[in-house]
Amino acid sequence: MSKPKQPSQASLRIRQAILKIPRGQVSSYGAVAAAAGIPRGARLAVRVLNQSHGLPWHRVVAAGGRIALPGEHGLDQRFRLEMEGVKFSGKKVRMAEFEFKFPGKKTAKRKTTKPKKKSAGEKQKRRS
DNA sequence: CATCTGACACTAT
DNA sequence: TATAGTGCCAGAT
Numbered sequence: 001m002s003k004p005k006q007p008s009q010a011s012l013r014i015r016q017a018i019l020k021i022p023r024g025q026v027s028s029y030g031a032v033a034a035a036a037g038i039p040r041g042a043r044l045a046v047r048v049l050n051q052s053h054g055l056p057w058h059r060v061v062a063a064g065g066r067i068a069l070p071g072e073h074g075l076d077q078r079f080r081l082e083m084e085g086v087k088f089s090g091k092k093v094r095m096a097e098f099e100f101k102f103p104g105k106k107t108a109k110r111k112t113t114k115p116k117k118k119s120a121g122e123k124q125k126r127r128s
Numbered sequence: 129c130a131t132c133t134g135a136c137a138c139t140a141t
Numbered sequence: 142t143a144t145a146g147t148g149c150c151a152g153a154t
Contacts, residue, residue: 030137
């Protein structure tokens with residue numbers, strides 16, 4: 001294998017993780033990314049879902065079971081999940097009952113954002 | 129080669 | 142509870 005010209009194993013792993021989600025259960029972007037080996041690659045999961053098609057994207061929600069998709073897509077996702085047996089609690093999925101836990105571990109979460117005292121804030125400028 | 133983007137996550141306020 | 146802002150990673154332009 002000299003050179004994996006593939007779109008990185010990370011993306012592939014994320015894809016596989018999503019495919020592992022059984023019907024009737026949901027997972028979060030961060031959970032899928034973490035299961036793929038990227039604790040903070042929530043955004044990568046997003047990329048994979050957008051680029052790769054044929055994946056059960058409707059089984060992937062944001063943290064807390066919150067639906068992140070805009071407008072119709074979000075309602076569509078919610079509809080599909082209900083069709084699979086997933087119940088909703090207001091705008092969020094009942095993660096307590098339907099959150100799919102990936103095997104392995106990867107429970108490393110960050111503790112506190114930078115011990116800097118200056119609350120958060122300094123950069124952030126782009127954006128037209 | 130440099131820069132921006134994005135269906136997020138998490139901490140502070 | 143809601144709002145604001147930052148950090149992370151890899152692909153796209």
